[in-house]
Amino acid sequence: MTRSAIVLGAGIVGVSVALHLQARGVQVTLVDRRGPGEETSHGNAGLIESSSVVPYGFPRDWRTLLRLVRNDSTVLRYDVRSLPAYARWLASFWRESSPARLAQAARDMLPLIERSVAEHDAFVARAGLRDIVRPTGWLEAWRSPGPFEQEMRTARGVADAHALHIETFDAQGLRALEPSLGEGYAGAIHWIDPASVADPGALTKGYAQLFLRDGGAFARGDARTLAAVGKGWRVQTEDGPVSAELAVVALGPWSDLVTQPLGYRVPLMVKRGYHMHYASEARAPLVRPVVDIEGGYVVAPMRRGLRLTTGVELATRERAPNYTQLDAAEREARPVFGLGARLDETPWMGLRPCTPDMRPVLGPAPRHTGLWFAFGHNHHGLTLGPVTARLVAEQIVGETPFTDPAPYLPARFG
Template sequence: MAREIIVLGAGMVGVSVAWHLARRGHDVALVDRREPGRETSFGNAGLIQREAVRPYPFPRDLATLARVLPNREVDIRYRPGGMLRAAGPLLQYWRNSAPSRYRHLVPEYAALIRLCLDAHGPMIEAAGAESLVRHDGWLEVYRNAGKLAARLEDAEENDARFGVRYRRLAPEDLAAMEPSLSGDLAGAVHWQDSWSVADPGALVQAYARAFEAEGGRVLRGEVNDVVQDSEGWRVEIDGQTRQAADVVLAMGPWSRTWLERLGLSVPMFVKRGYHMHYGSADGAHLNHWVMDAEVGYLLAPMRAGIRLTTGAELERLEAPAHHQQLAAAEARARELYPLGERLESTPWKGARPCMPDMKPVIGPAPGRRGLWCAFGHGHQGFTLGPATGRLLAQMMEGEATEIDMAPYRFERF
């Protein structure tokens, strides 16, 4: 039976949830203070990562901790205030990254990742967004032959267990694919199945238009209140009240605040990230998305220019931007590729909503009938949005889900 549903949050996850529910005939309103795809989904690396079957664990080996401790790295930076604010969840994250726990988490995480391409495909087609998406994978480059060999061993295991296609690129193969790269490179891993998106924000916006074509409504405004009542849920948006049978909380890093207002607690923390666009100097051209694996940044040939993305910054969600990590990434990136001038005056900053067991929260909120959760995807919200939308719609309709949803339920905390 069709019912009124309000989806809060118009990033990749929220838009995908709304599209799936509208396709099933529900009366769906998608609400955000900004236009769809303008927050975290806007600024990511633009990869739909079929190869990302292993979540990022907290470093536990002494060599990595010693490297990170001086706080000068590109892949990870931390701020004391951010670490203190997230001390509890970070301690759980560290515990869950122990090999004995992590090995059990990987297949649960991989079960979601394996759905990503099949879930994005119909949405890309419905949105007419094929021109934004490429299907030729991305490159993970290495200078150290030993580290490349170790990564290739991981790739072989991922292929055997989870069907992740890859190929090894010798230095001459890499040079043929990316002649503008420089330095003494040992080679690369070519992740063949992943897709790349030339404008991530535009893809989310295209999905939002496809949602509207299904009869959905996009409402732009500030959510002032969310209240459960005898008829379901009452949501106040810019002072105007709307009633719905169900509410989906898909507000990314802001989901925790709203849960707390509703009397629920979730151990979320954020990993912030930065990007900047550049031109290319000396007639250089970048053909693929390229990650400098040993340093921790990624270069992506976007519509807006060459996007340079940093690793993670452990900091409070609303703290001011700190640009040192991006500056360090830029200096190292210029050693690999001839970046031109910056194309914007101010770097972009966003925040990834992360859970301490590295898995998102998908499903009903405990003790709050009609309140549903879709958040906490960490580094893979862009990859997993459509799969999350499809699975949550199945749950909300009382259908059997295509994978076991127990590992992603709120109650695990």
């Protein structure tokens, strides 16, 4: 008999889960309140980061912490009213960011990071999306010479340890590589292996079209109506109730709206971020995404223009947007990148679903048969969508997983 599944969430993770299950003979209905790729998967910096082998940990240097506490940084901003909601999560994040625990998190994440580009490549080839996925790598740019020199040594060690490819450039070499850049950077590290995406939303929509073309179904519905019925699961959609043997929660930052009523207390919090597109007034087009490390933002060439994506804002989902961080990053970036007029009517705001141990939540729900989790990808949802979907699909159908799923299982949270 053909197995059936409901996948809740049509972002990059949910669409990828649907594709991997479909490839294994499962009849899948993809359910979301909006169209595919129209939430977090639309608004990111477009990096498939196969070089990001160390997760983003909590800063442990007291000088950095003092700067962040002032709450005027483009790297991180916090909403004072939201801090009580984050208190326990931040304490866990701090603990998990100790050198030993962070090193273990990096080891656990490595099997996923290593396969991230290859898993995307397989979908990109099938979906005919080569025009928006570029083998450009990305640039890690530094404004201060001292930290840049230190980071170059660290980067070479990481590259050698993981067979990654890098090039380093001083200020003059960087402007020769990217003539669009003005003065302001002491140098940059070019991480060559990653890919960049010129339209992340279109990438997810393209994967979704591939899923539909191969016989999948999509329905608009409210994931919060998910309920166990008999030996399966049912969700209400605009087309009526949909039932299936299995259900996969892949709702990113909204996953807790489904899991908490079912009794699960996964420590999932959001890191908010913003983006804006700009016309370019530079003398040449920007070719590669540039991560301003000290500024905490990314400027990437997109179909719509230059997309500036901000760093982290700690604020709960219901708080109103605050564009202070975006405005500050724009002031820093404008002279270096030749940012021209804003192209969007209002800035976009999105939510990054984060766990304190910096690992996604992938695998069976401990207390419900046929319920599976695939969320909590931190800053790497675009990067890890297809590869984590493979791992979940392999577990669901009983294949031997390509890597040990233990570090990511929901049961680790009780």
